[in-house]
Every structure is written in C-alpha cells, then in structure tokens.
Amino acid sequence: MDQITLSERAKTTIGLGESHFREFKSGEDGPPGYKTLRKAKAVCVDVARTLVAFANADGGELLVGVEDNCQITGLNEFSETELDLIEKAPHTHVHADTPLQNLSVARLELDGKLVIYFSIAKSNSYVHHTADGRCIQRRDLESVPISAQQINIERREVLSQEYDREFVDGAQVSDLNLNLVKIVSDQISSGMSAEKCLQYLNLLEYDRMGVRLRRAALLLFAKVPEKWHPRLQLRVMKVEGVELQSGSEYNVSADEVVTGNIIDLLENGWDALRPFLVQPVFGRNAKFGQRVMYPEHACTEALVNAIAHRDYSQEGQGIEIYIYQDRMEVRSPGSLLSVIRVEDLIEQKGVHHSRNGLIARVLRELGYMRELGEGIRRIFELMKRNELAAPNLTNTSSTFSVELFHRPSYSMRERLWLDQFSDFDLTREEKVIVLLGQGAQLIAPQDIWDALGIVDTEHYRQVVFSLQEKGILDSQLNKNKAQNIARKKRISVRKIPRFAIRLPSSISPVQELSSSDSCRSESSSRRLWVGNLPFDLDENDLIGLLQEYGDVEYFSAPKSSGDKGKGFAFVEFGTDQAAEQLLNDSRKISLRDRSLIVQWATPRA
DSSP: OOOOOHHHHHHHHHHHOSBTTEEEEOSEESSTTOOEEOOHHHHHHHHHHHHHHHHTTTOEEEEETBOTTSOBOOSTTSOHHHHHHHHHHHHHSBOTTSOOOSEEEEEEEETTEEEEEEEEOOOSSOOOOBTTSOOEEEETTEEEEOOHHHHOOOHHHHHHHHGGGSBOTTOOGGGBOHHHHHHHHHHHSTTOOHHHHHHHTTSEEEETTEEEEBHHHHHHHBSSGGGTOTTOEEEEEEESSSSOOOGGGOOEEEEEEEESOHHHHHHHHHHHHGGGTEEEEEOTTSOEEEEESSOHHHHHHHHHHHHHHSOTTOTTOOEEEEEOSSEEEEEEESOOOTTOOHHHHHTTOOOOOOSSHHHHHHHHHHTSOOSTTOHHHHHHHHHHHTTBOOOEEEEOSSEEEEEEEOSBSSOHHHHHHHHTTGGGOOOHHHHHHHHHTGGGOOBOHHHHHHHHTOOOHHHHHHHHHHHHHTTOEEESSOHHHHHHHHHHHTSOGGGSOOEEEOOGGGOOSOOOOOTTTOGGGSOSOOEEEEESOOTTOOHHHHHHHHTTTSOEEEEEOOBOTTSOBOSEEEEEESSHHHHHHHHHTGGGOEETTEEOEEEESSOOO
C-alpha cells in the first residue's frame, strides 16, 4: 500500500493554497524587507482561533510558518520554549469547557524550514470557543464570528452529519473504483496515487488493524454502491397533470431509476433527466427541433445540490424528481440543517454549511461545486435571467424540495404588452422599462433607476440610449423644461416624468438624437457627497440651496429605520461646472447653522 507521509500531505496542502479547509499563518510580521519575528503569544491566539473556526465548520489543516502566498518562511528563529507554547495553543487558548478533539500536531521540516502542522476534524460534540469566549466558524477563506446558538445541532443532525465520516467495518480499497479515485487525485496533484489521494481527503486511514475506509469513500467511489447504501439513486417520474395522484387515479406516465455511486449519479443523472424536460419547437427553417423547458444550468445545479447535501443517513429514501406539466420538483431526503433557514436561501444569502463535509470537499475539488452556499443563489439568478418565475423552496421534517417553474415571471397583461415588441429582441432590463410605460404612463428617470436597481449613471445611460436607438423610448419633455419644473417644485429633475413608450406600429426610422435628449452625451463627473446635515433634514430646503449652483438631476438622502436622516446625502448636477462650483464653495455653505461638508461621491479618474 502506498502510504502518504505527513510531509507529503503538508506540501500538497501548501501547493493547493488556502481554502475553506486550509489556512496558513506566518511567524513574521511587517512589510517585505522589514520583517520582524512575531510574538509567540500572538501566534498562539491565531492558532486557537483558526482551529476553533475549523472545528465549528468542516474541519481543516493549519500550517504555521507559511505565508498567505504559499511561501515557506518557517519558524526557525523561535526558541524551543516559544515553539512549545505554539504547539500547546489548542489547549491553552481554547475555552476549557469546549476542548478541541481529534486534533493532530506535528513539527515538520519543509525545504529546510521548520513548520508546525495542525489538523482538526469537524466537531459535533461541542460548539467551540476560544479562551476569551469567542465563537468562530470557517466560511470559505475567512474565520468569522458566529453565535453559539446558530452552531448548536440537534441530535438527528449529528447523526446525519457524522454519517459520511463513519468508518465501515469490512470495507476494503478493492471495493472502490480506483479509476474514479485516480481522476480526483490527478485534479489535486498530478502523479498522486489513488491511496494517497484517499488519505489526503480523509477518506482512508491506517491503524494497527490495517486499512479503515470512511463511508464517504464508498458513497463516492464504490464499485457496487447498493452493497453499502440501499437508496443511492435518482428516481425521475413524469406526472400527467400538476399534482401526483394515487390509487386508480395514479398519473405517473414514465418512471426511470438511475443508480450508482455519487460520481456516477452526477455524470449520468442529467442524461436521464434531460429527455423529460424537452419539448418540440417549430423553427424558422420550417423544421421541428427541441428545447429544454428550463435553464439547463439551473437544473444541473438543483441536481448537484440534492446529491451533495441530501441526508444519506436516511437509507430508506433516495432523491426523487417529479416532472409535472407546469414545474419540476427535486426532492431530497432530509430537512435543512437547523442553522439554515429557507428565508435566507430565498433572499439569496450565502449559507456556508454542508451536512456531508467529506463528500462536499471531494465535489469541490472535482469542480462539481464551487463556493459552499452558492448553488441555490445561482439557481435563482439563472431563472431570473431567463425571465422565469422564481424557484419555490419547501422544507419539511423529512425532505427538502426545489421547484422550478417554466411559466414566465410576467402576468398575462404584461406578456400581452411585451408581445407587441417581440421583434426587437429586448433584454430583460429593456423589458422592465417597457413595462413601466404600460397604459401610456409617463416614465421618470428615477422610475428606471428604482426598477432596475441601478447604482451607476453609465449603466442608466446605456440601457436608456439603447431603447432610444430602437425608437421605443420617446422623450415627451425636453431636458430644459424638465429642469424648469424641477426648480419650481424644488425636487430632483430625475423625478420629473419625461419618457413614454412608443408602440411598434408608430415607430418610424430613428432619427439622430439631439444632444439634450441623448443619455450618451451627459457627463459622469457630477455626483457629490454632502455631509454634516441635520438629522431632521427637510429635503426641499437642501435642494433649494443646491439649486443656486445649478439644476439638480439626482438627490438622495438615506434614512435610518426610524425615518430620520443619516446626516448625509448624494446630489448630482446637470453640469460639471455646477458640481465644481459647489465643491469650491463648500467651506462657505451652511444649513441651519451647520457647516456642510462636500466632496466627490466616488474617486475621480
């Protein structure tokens, strides 16, 4: 058996760089060329915090004496007493009530430099704290503060999270498809043997009794998966209708089961699912073709998410995929972990926690998964980009489901309106603007900013100019008139409705836009930040003051939850000269006995 040495493991870790599972800490401090030796106590604090963060997440490796850029600088200048302090940091600098377990510590000599190697397994016994009471968890490349309540795991979750880490009696390396393992090893480090790869990924260990395989190795690579798990499978069912019936009304017209280890399921699952998702289309060349009813990447993300995060401890269930007439549902065994809320997933907050830590690590190394917590977010983004309804997420006590709909995100009235512009090949953002003009509704520039969530002036100009070039967005009020109205009302010119949507039947060849109506000719260096404002500011008072310098095109004064101002505002003028003059006069301007502070809102080129 080709056994990996600890030095080989450490060098492989350094070669891969920092990640969710790997961290490097230096023994030096200061800029290049002026490095000084760090205090041993400071290094001890870093060691304890990093290991606590790893233990509260999915485990990991820490190398002290290695820079963030993977350069080995070593700890050779530290005294024996200081090195001993660093090695004991996992005990002396971790809270006594939450001791670290399954910890390995070793001194290594790498390229003539002394490095201290730490390895810690994922912990379900405690929510770990540092000696000063800090609770920290690893999230991708960072160790971040987190409440102990979020980390507390119910006993059922402990079982599900330990399942892929358990050693399986009687399992041998010969039970694995080593060709698949070799593919993984080549991804990690070219030339690494399959056995060393399994050890590096913590899927295999040696002890005095011989080889011990973790269950994750069998789930991922087993030659005969059903020998080790009875429901390592995907079941795809075509349902005639929008609800599943039973008994004499049973309406499943097709039922296909895909079995295999996890790698096989990932490779073959989409091939089995895709035929259920295509529908015939009549192309422009008068020939029938096929198209998938859902974004393919959204489907594969849902598939990978189910395979990676299902509860494998529920051995009586497999992943089920239902293809209804109006939607696709991917249902996986096991509810969400208690630290993950459906609301957070819907709001597309990155949730960095995996039930199957070892499985997730292998799938990330192979490229099936990217950052932890990003899969659901990408599904939402893909559905939105393809103008389809948002996914529906359902969490029960025993399952978690992702539903994808192939209905448009628009209402029937909106679709009828947009259908009139089908020949223009509008982008999603252009369609949003066109919808603002339904029923001859005039559109203010601020309406466009708000509807698209625009934060950049150039972005606004590009999308508006594109519609103007197509003859769809028509200026009903020239800019000078809009500015006069804004001055009288003492509001931003952006809030003055001035655009209308022109129906295709009335569009003539587009004439060259005048400089006053074209968004492309406007300058982008007119936005200022105004500070030291009264918290009970009357916006009209400030706008009136600012209009003495020129036309105010945009004004925004952020407010706190109590509807009070935050003491600052953003303003954009119609000309560069107005902005420059206000900036030059900034020391002379006051409002209600408060001297205003004025500066550029963004750095200027």
